[in-house]
Every structure is written in C-alpha cells, then in structure tokens.
Amino acid sequence: MAKLTIEDLSLSGKKVVMRVDFNVPLKDGVITDDNRIVQALPTIKYALEKGAVVILLSHLGRPKGEPNPDFSLRPVADYLEKALPGNVFFGEDCVGEAAESAIAQAKSGDVVLLENVRFHAGETKNDPELSQKFAALGDVFVNDAFGSSHRAHCSVAGITEHLQPAAAGYLLQKEIQFLSDSVNSPERPFVAVLGGAKVSDKIGVIRNLLPKVNTIIIGGGMAYTFMKAKGLPIGKSLLEADKVDLAKQLISEAEAQGVKLMLPVDSVVSKEFSNEAEFKTVAEDGIEDDWMALDIGAETTKLYSDEVRAAKTVIWNGPMGVFEMSNFNKGTFALAQAMADATAGGAVTIIGGGDSASAIKKAGLADKVSHVSTGGGASLEYLEGKDLPGISSLTDKG
Ligand SMILES: Nc1ncnc2c1ncn2[C@@H]1O[C@H](COP(=O)(O)OP(=O)(O)O)[C@@H](O)[C@H]1O
Numbered sequence: 001m002a003k004l005t006i007e008d009l010s011l012s013g014k015k016v017v018m019r020v021d022f023n024v025p026l027k028d029g030v031i032t033d034d035n036r037i038v039q040a041l042p043t044i045k046y047a048l049e050k051g052a053v054v055i056l057l058s059h060l061g062r063p064k065g066e067p068n069p070d071f072s073l074r075p076v077a078d079y080l081e082k083a084l085p086g087n088v089f090f091g092e093d094c095v096g097e098a099a100e101s102a103i104a105q106a107k108s109g110d111v112v113l114l115e116n117v118r119f120h121a122g123e124t125k126n127d128p129e130l131s132q133k134f135a136a137l138g139d140v141f142v143n144d145a146f147g148s149s150h151r152a153h154c155s156v157a158g159i160t161e162h163l164q165p166a167a168a169g170y171l172l173q174k175e176i177q178f179l180s181d182s183v184n185s186p187e188r189p190f191v192a193v194l195g196g197a198k199v200s201d202k203i204g205v206i207r208n209l210l211p212k213v214n215t216i217i218i219g220g221g222m223a224y225t226f227m228k229a230k231g232l233p234i235g236k237s238l239l240e241a242d243k244v245d246l247a248k249q250l251i252s253e254a255e256a257q258g259v260k261l262m263l264p265v266d267s268v269v270s271k272e273f274s275n276e277a278e279f280k281t282v283a284e285d286g287i288e289d290d291w292m293a294l295d296i297g298a299e300t301t302k303l304y305s306d307e308v309r310a311a312k313t314v315i316w317n318g319p320m321g322v323f324e325m326s327n328f329n330k331g332t333f334a335l336a337q338a339m340a341d342a343t344a345g346g347a348v349t350i351i352g353g354g355d356s357a358s359a360i361k362k363a364g365l366a367d368k369v370s371h372v373s374t375g376g377g378a379s380l381e382y383l384e385g386k387d388l389p390g391i392s393s394l395t396d397k398g
C-alpha cells in the first residue's frame with residue numbers, strides 16, 4: 001500500500017483518533033454479530049500496546065443526523081470492556097464537552113468510544129467544521145473502517161484534511177490485499193451476486209461490473225426494482241421507483257455485453273414484514289397487490305446455486321432474502337452452501353457486507369469460503385475500480 005500504515009506511526013503517549021466500522025446488527029440492544037468489532041481488535045490492541053490512548057469513532061445504522069437512542073454505540077462500549085485489557089470510557093457525544101471529558105479520563109492503554117458520529121447532520125455531508133472538531137480530538141489518525149471507506153464523510157475522509165499523519169489500520173490493509181489479489185485477474189467464470197436492501201446505493205455498481213464479470217445474479221430486495229422494470233407485478237415488495245429506468249438500461253446493457261443477468265423466477269411472499277404472517281411461494285408473474293417478496297423461491301435458489309457452483313470466482317454482497325426471519329432465510333442459506341461447495345471445488349469466493357457476513361456466519365459456513373469481507377458497498381466500489389475516499393485521503397508513504 002502506498003499509504004502510511006499504523007506501523008509507520010510513533011504512538012507512545014499519543015492520542016490516536018481511530019475510525020472503525022462498528023455498524024453491527026443489533027436486536028433489542030443486543031449485538032447479534034460481533035464480526036466487525038472482532039476484526040478491528042488487532043489494530044486497537046496494537047495501538048494500546050504501543051502506549052497510546054485510542055479514541056474510537058464509528059457510525060451505527062442511519063440515524064438522520066440527530067441523536068436517537070436506537071442507534072447508540074453504548075452496547076459496543078460494554079462489549080469492548082470485556083474484550084480489552086485497559087479501561088473503556090464511553091463519551092455520550094462524539095464532539096464537545098462529553099467527548100472531551102471522556103478523553104480526559106483516559107491514560108495510556110485505555111480506550112474511549114465516542115457516540116455515533118451520525119448523530120450530527122454534518123457527518124454525512126463531510127462538513128469541514130465537524131471534520132475539524134474530530135481532528136482536534138487527538139494527535140494522529142488511523143482508518144480501520146474498511147466497511148465505511150467508500151463514504152466521503154467527516155470521520156472517514158474529511159478529518160484527514162485537518163489531522164496528519166493519517167494511516168491505514170490492519171483490517172483496512174488486509175481487506176485491500178485480499179480483494180486486489182483475487183479479483184485483479186479473476187479466473188472465469190466470474191460471477192457477481194447482488195442482493196440486500198441498499199438498492200439505490202448499490203444498483204449503480206452493476207454498470208461498472210458488466211465489463212468485468214460473466215454473470216450477475218440479482219436477489220434480495222434489489223430484485224424487485226428489476227422485476228418492475230420488466231413489467232412484472234411486485235405488490236408491496238421493496239422498490240426504488242426512481243431506479244426503474246436505470247434497471248431497464250442495465251438489463252439491455254448486460255445483453256449487449258454478453259453478460260448473463262439472472263433475476264428470480266419465483267419468490268417467497270408474505271402479507272407483512274413479519275415472521276408470523278402467512279407466506280407462500282409464487283412464480284415471477286404471481287406477486288399480488290397485498291403481498292411482498294421476502295426471499296427468492298426454491299426454483300430460483302436452484303438456478304442461482306448451480307451458477308455459483310460452476311464459477312471459478314464469486315463475489316457476493318447482500319442477502320437473498322430477509323434471512324433474519326426463519327421463514328425467509330432459505331435462499332440465503334442455500335446460496336451460502338453453494339459458495340462453500342464452489343470453494344471446495346477450487347473457486348475463489350468472497351462474501352462481503354455487514355449483513356451478508358452475519359448471514360454466512362449464521363449458516364455456519366463462514367470458514368468454508370475464501371474471504372468474508374467486513375464491507376459490502378465498500379468491497380463493491382473497490383471492485384468497480386473506484387477510489388475509496390477513506391483510502392485515498394490517507395497520508396502518502398515516503
Ligand atoms: N426481499 C427483501 N426485502 C426487504 N429486505 C430484504 C430483502 N432481501 C434482503 N433484505 C434485507 O437486506 C438487508 C441487508 O442489506 P445490505 O445492508 O445491502 O447488505 P450487506 O450488509 O450485506 O451489504 C438484510 O437486513 C435483509 O433483511
């Protein structure tokens with residue numbers, strides 16, 4: 001990496017402002033998957049061993065620029081207290097007096113976790129004033145938030161304009177190393193699988209993936225904007241209405257470029273977004289008005305799994321259905337098994353994304369694929385060949 005890494009910094013007695021991605025899934029205030037925290041621990045521990053005070057910044061979910069207890073990082077502070085040797089202090093705000101007084105209590109070898117950076121509207125706007133406040137919290141900056149590195153936000157990128165040196169942590173380095181090694185000259189067939197719920201964020205990625213891949217498989221919430229574009233009924237399924245035209249274009253661009261674009265031929269539908277409601281499987285033209293599609297159907301699952309098993313390189317981001325509910329987890333878990341089978345057969349398989357990583361862990365197959373990335377959107381944008389602001393803004397080496 002042509003950027004400074006944490007080992008290039010002198011850390012003894014320093015306050016290290018470290019951006020991490022602790023955007024972990026929570027249910028009733030309990031962390032349901034700790035992967036993103038576990039993956040950041042080596043960098044945190046390294047800085048602590050070198051005698052630094054580590055000041056952690058993260059977002060959690062998408063609160064709309066104001067404090068919201070449902071998106072508090074407090075559960076993560078409780079987790080860190082058990083996982084780390086020194087003291088862990090929690091700051092009720094990421095800037096201002098609450099942050100400063102938490103930091104004032106910390107000594108070498110202690111950690112301060114500050115509250116969700118997205119409680120401030122400036123964060124996602126990369127507001128220079130907020131960036132400056134983050135920079136003032138410490139002496140050096142480390143980015144280890146691979147999963148957020150595609151965001152040009154204050155705590156990821158803007159801060160580096162006011163705080164140097166800015167260096168990469170171990171997780172960031174590991175992720176980039178793996179992705180660049182495996183996809184720069186992929187063995188073919190190269191299959192990309194896209195699902196999940198961040199449709200408007202991720203649909204644009206497809207255009208840049210078309211020249212690189214042989215097949216694009218679309219499932220999860222992403223699928224229904226495409227089905228709408230094909231004139232199929234989608235009932236109350238997830239829809240990004242202003243992306244329907246783009247979906248139409250992508251369908252014809254895929255055809256023109258000889259890329260196989262696969263969409264569900266059947267779906268599991270329900271009347272409510274709930275595991276308690278009635279559900280059934282219907283064909284692609286069978287989603288009625290009052291129903292919503294929450295998983296791919298069995299026939300689709302077989303077609304997708306066969307395609308994945310025949311691939312030599314697979315990158316998958318975004319669950320095939322609402323795997324958090326047992327009625328709608330079959331497609332995701334079956335595809336996870338297909339990834340494991342492909343890996344056993346010699347394919348390079350990468351699954352990325354906070355929720356996708358949690359899904360493959362839940363399926364018990366996390367150690368049966370080549371790489372589980374902590375970033376979904378970030379790994380996709382990296383594969384597209386885009387500059388990630390969280391990396392390009394770090395201090396150049398030499
Ligand atoms: N058909 C669907 N309708 C609504 N939500 C869905 C559907 N399929 C999957 N999801 C949801 O997508 C979410 C994950 O999306 P996303 O954040 O884009 O993926 P990742 O974190 O893996 O990058 C999951 O919480 C899952 O419940």
Ligand SMILES: O=C(OP(=O)(O)O)[C@H](O)COP(=O)(O)O
Pocket residue numbers: 021023061062147148151198352353354355374375376377378
């Ligand atoms: O969970 C994340 O991305 P992912 O769902 O694509 O894996 C990251 O924490 C980024 O979150 P954001 O998409 O709200 O900026």
Ligand SMILES: [Mg+2]
Pocket residue numbers: 353354355356376
């Ligand atoms: Mg997610």
